[in-house]
Amino acid sequence: MTKPHVVIIGAGFGGLACAKALGNSDVRVTVIDRRNHNLFQPLLYQVATAALSPADVSEPIRRTLARYDNIRVLMGEVSGIDVEAKQALLADGARISYDRLVIATGSEYNYFGHPDWHKHAPGLKSVHEARQIRHRLLLAFERAERSTDESEKRRLLTSVVVGGGPTGVEMAGAISELGTFMIANDFDSLAHDQFRVLLVEAGPRILAGFPEDLADYAANYLTRIGVEIRLESAVEEIEATRIRIAGEWLPAGSIVWGAGVKASPAAHWLGVEPGAAGRIPVKADLTVPGRPGIYALGDTALTLGADEKPLPALAQVAKQQGTYLGKALRAELLSGRTPGPFAFHNRGNTAVIGRNAAIFDFGRWHLKGRLAWFLWAIVHVWLLVNFEKRLLVSIQWVWRYATRQRGARLIDEDAADQLRSVP
Amino acid sequence: MTKPHVVIIGAGFGGLACAKALGNSDVRVTVIDRRNHNLFQPLLYQVATAALSPADVSEPIRRTLARYDNIRVLMGEVSGIDVEAKQALLADGARISYDRLVIATGSEYNYFGHPDWHKHAPGLKSVHEARQIRHRLLLAFERAERSTDESEKRRLLTSVVVGGGPTGVEMAGAISELGTFMIANDFDSLAHDQFRVLLVEAGPRILAGFPEDLADYAANYLTRIGVEIRLESAVEEIEATRIRIAGEWLPAGSIVWGAGVKASPAAHWLGVEPGAAGRIPVKADLTVPGRPGIYALGDTALTLGADEKPLPALAQVAKQQGTYLGKALRAELLSGRTPGPFAFHNRGNTAVIGRNAAIFDFGRWHLKGRLAWFLWAIVHVWLLVNFEKRLLVSIQWVWRYATRQRGARLIDEDAADQLRSVP
Numbered sequence: 001m002t003k004p005h006v007v008i009i010g011a012g013f014g015g016l017a018c019a020k021a022l023g024n025s026d027v028r029v030t031v032i033d034r035r036n037h038n039l040f041q042p043l044l045y046q047v048a049t050a051a052l053s054p055a056d057v058s059e060p061i062r063r064t065l066a067r068y069d070n071i072r073v074l075m076g077e078v079s080g081i082d083v084e085a086k087q088a089l090l091a092d093g094a095r096i097s098y099d100r101l102v103i104a105t106g107s108e109y110n111y112f113g114h115p116d117w118h119k120h121a122p123g124l125k126s127v128h129e130a131r132q133i134r135h136r137l138l139l140a141f142e143r144a145e146r147s148t149d150e151s152e153k154r155r156l157l158t159s160v161v162v163g164g165g166p167t168g169v170e171m172a173g174a175i176s177e178l179g180t181f182m183i184a185n186d187f188d189s190l191a192h193d194q195f196r197v198l199l200v201e202a203g204p205r206i207l208a209g210f211p212e213d214l215a216d217y218a219a220n221y222l223t224r225i226g227v228e229i230r231l232e233s234a235v236e237e238i239e240a241t242r243i244r245i246a247g248e249w250l251p252a253g254s255i256v257w258g259a260g261v262k263a264s265p266a267a268h269w270l271g272v273e274p275g276a277a278g279r280i281p282v283k284a285d286l287t288v289p290g291r292p293g294i295y296a297l298g299d300t301a302l303t304l305g306a307d308e309k310p311l312p313a314l315a316q317v318a319k320q321q322g323t324y325l326g327k328a329l330r331a332e333l334l335s336g337r338t339p340g341p342f343a344f345h346n347r348g349n350t351a352v353i354g355r356n357a358a359i360f361d362f363g364r365w366h367l368k369g370r371l372a373w374f375l376w377a378i379v380h381v382w383l384l385v386n387f388e389k390r391l392l393v394s395i396q397w398v399w400r401y402a403t404r405q406r407g408a409r410l411i412d413e414d415a416a417d418q419l420r421s422v423p
Numbered sequence: 424m425t426k427p428h429v430v431i432i433g434a435g436f437g438g439l440a441c442a443k444a445l446g447n448s449d450v451r452v453t454v455i456d457r458r459n460h461n462l463f464q465p466l467l468y469q470v471a472t473a474a475l476s477p478a479d480v481s482e483p484i485r486r487t488l489a490r491y492d493n494i495r496v497l498m499g500e501v502s503g504i505d506v507e508a509k510q511a512l513l514a515d516g517a518r519i520s521y522d523r524l525v526i527a528t529g530s531e532y533n534y535f536g537h538p539d540w541h542k543h544a545p546g547l548k549s550v551h552e553a554r555q556i557r558h559r560l561l562l563a564f565e566r567a568e569r570s571t572d573e574s575e576k577r578r579l580l581t582s583v584v585v586g587g588g589p590t591g592v593e594m595a596g597a598i599s600e601l602g603t604f605m606i607a608n609d610f611d612s613l614a615h616d617q618f619r620v621l622l623v624e625a626g627p628r629i630l631a632g633f634p635e636d637l638a639d640y641a642a643n644y645l646t647r648i649g650v651e652i653r654l655e656s657a658v659e660e661i662e663a664t665r666i667r668i669a670g671e672w673l674p675a676g677s678i679v680w681g682a683g684v685k686a687s688p689a690a691h692w693l694g695v696e697p698g699a700a701g702r703i704p705v706k707a708d709l710t711v712p713g714r715p716g717i718y719a720l721g722d723t724a725l726t727l728g729a730d731e732k733p734l735p736a737l738a739q740v741a742k743q744q745g746t747y748l749g750k751a752l753r754a755e756l757l758s759g760r761t762p763g764p765f766a767f768h769n770r771g772n773t774a775v776i777g778r779n780a781a782i783f784d785f786g787r788w789h790l791k792g793r794l795a796w797f798l799w800a801i802v803h804v805w806l807l808v809n810f811e812k813r814l815l816v817s818i819q820w821v822w823r824y825a826t827r828q829r830g831a832r833l834i835d836e837d838a839a840d841q842l843r844s845v846p
Contacts, residue, residue: 036834053476055831062609072611075565128836142498186485388822399811408478411459413551
């Protein structure tokens with residue numbers, strides 16, 4: 001009898017956890033991803049703000065899964081699923097047959113019907129975008145230094161971050177620190193009062209997913225380090241050199257998008273009706289109703305918590321679901337046992353705002369300030385994929401804490417060429 | 424009286440050394456570079472072979488020169504020089520007046536009249552090219568893993584390095600190690616006998632700049648780790664998927680160019696007749712004859728050593744000339760003293776071939792093998808720009824030495840998209 005074959009699409013937090021839980025078992029596993037690496041997205045904002053290198057927050061999927069003999073890794077782009085034939089379809093025409101299919105394709109930024117905004121306001125979902133943001137920020141400073149036109153200087157030194165969630169808060173804080181440092185130390189003709197960072201949020205407050213006391217702390221901290229917070233301000237238009245917010249055009253040197261995500265188009269592949277944010281509604285055992293043998297998890301899936309509210313699109317949800325599903329498939333395929341439902345255990349929700357400033361929400365227990373920041377740093381180093389990355393990131397953080405220098409202030413020549421055309 | 428103004432074009436080894444020697448003096452200095460960072464080119468091959476990140480081998484020029492109050496840094500592309508008006512012309516139309524002009528614009532790869540080969544066979548002169556080579560190598564392996572056609576698999580797993588100088592030798596050795604490791608550990612469907620690395624040299628032996636015993640050692644070592652060396656084999660044609668060497672078409676998955684350099688086009692800017700490899704002939708005090716107030720150094724300049732032969736295009740030559748010229752300008756401009764001629768002191772010429780294998784030529788004293796490799800590593804860590812980089816690179820080397828893992832095996836999504844069209 002041939003071994004059952006589990007195909008996992010996507011090697012993010014959820015897909016990798018699922019693969020690992022099936023590792024070295026009598027199940028054949030194929031992991032398909034369009035990237036060759038997994039990405040530790042919680043630290044991607046540090047790549048975008050020149051503090052870390054892309055390789056510090058990513059690892060080849062092959063390497064992560066090399067120790068499991070039953071797991072095969074394919075780099076390829078899934079373009080659809082043939083539910084009848086039980087096959088995943090790849091963009092290059094290949095078909096991969098499965099007995100069980102796990103969809104862990106994550107989410108992408110939601111530009112709310114304006115996909116053309118993406119080129120002016122990249123999000124933070126990939127190494128490529130993080131590098132793009134870094135190049136734009138640094139190049140804007142270089143151009144401002146050369147410019148003799150005062151209003152152009154001010155435009156170039158204005159950064160707008162759209163979206164007051166954790167990513168937006170982290171980006172706004174980090175951009176403010178980076179710019180303040182560079183102006184004070186490295187640029188002769190730039191003054192601090194020419195530099196602006198705006199954080200734009202459509203809702204009534206930032207960090208809507210956090211308790212109000214923590215969000216207030218974050219807002220106060222950001223204001224203190226010079227970030228202008230605009231609440232109840234919807235973005236109406238984005239162009240290469242300006243953004244319209246609540247009726248007002250604002251000239252800007254760089255614009256970053258962090259305003260909400262939507263699920264990958266997997267619901268469309270399966271022909272099921274998507275739920276909120278395009279997510280696939282799944283049952284408590286992560287099966288997709290009416291699609292036998294198919295499972296979805298993480299940002300792609302719509303699952304309900306104990307309070308009957310949808311679980312948030314967080315790494316810890318995806319990771320726990322992946323581990324749960326891996327074990328469940330192992331039990332079912334190898335022992336014929338039916339697993340119990342998935343239950344989410346909240347490990348605490350966190351966001352970092354700046355030097356010595358972070359927030360932690362453990363439900364009943366709230367933590368903020370230096371201790372929260374220290375805990376944030378420990379947890380994030382710990383969550384990195386291996387000892388080498390932990391060591392490298394730790395050293396760079398200690399170095400930065402001591403000197404405020406950022407080690408990866410690199411503008412690629414190619415990017416410089418491309419951006420020369422950007423006004 | 425206004426302070427004299429020295430303009431330095433290019434912030435490589437020579438330009439930076441010159442700027443530093445003029446640092447915190449009563450001379451105004453402007454450094455112009457089209458990049459925002461300097462690059463430690465001797466280790467760039469390790470970026471191309473996924474061992475280091477670009478930020479490990481580069482630093483913002485502003486940061487390097489931040490401690491000198493009299494030095495201004497401009498990111499910009501020089502397009503010419505107005506010798507009469509004593510002005511450097513920038514591509515965006517700006518003009519920078521100088522009292523003394525230092526040309527330290529380095530060299531670029533020489534494709535010997537075939538500039539179109541560059542897109543199929545990038546050289547190793549910039550971060551962008553190093554990243555391109557890395558993506559092509561890694562992507563070829565990913566494609567080979569997916570391919571079901573045996574001859575296509577073999578093509579994808581064939582790497583050709585053109586040029587048997589130090590860069591070519593370092594690349595061939597590193598590609599061989601990388602491929603051998605990946606096939607043994609990470610790719611299920613690839614076999615070691617499908618993997619080929621060719622080092623192609625037009626001359627009668629590799630490492631023509633080194634003594635014969637050291638070059639023989641290197642050739643033997645490379646052959647032992649599986650690199651095929653083709654001597655007296657001129658490259659006749661390069662296409663996207665194949666290369667013609669001495670009449671024979673060879674299908675290849677990646678091609679790297681390391682076959683000789685030519686000077687930047689600075690001779691053309693000055694309207695002087697270039698010497699060998701396009702270099703500007705200069706006098707023993709690095710002045711350009713007939714162009715008062717203009718100096719050239721490093722790869723851009725043609726200077727003669729004590730043996731009346733041209734000094735090689737090496738980092739140590741550029742660095743020594745930069746320091747010499749900085750001090751000379753300082754003496755001349757501030758004290759009116761005329762400096763003596765430049766004299767080159769050979770610090771030893773080195774190339775690394777692989778794990779535990781390098782060569783050192785100190786003139787009378789030749790060193791090879793493990794000790795030379797260890798010395799090579801110490802010297803190169805020491806030459807890095809600051810303590811943080813030294814620490815980060817050391818850790819990654821120790822880690823790699825222990826595990827043979829390479830930490831930066833990253834294919835950028837954008838590169839993957841671009842290369843999807845490459846057959």
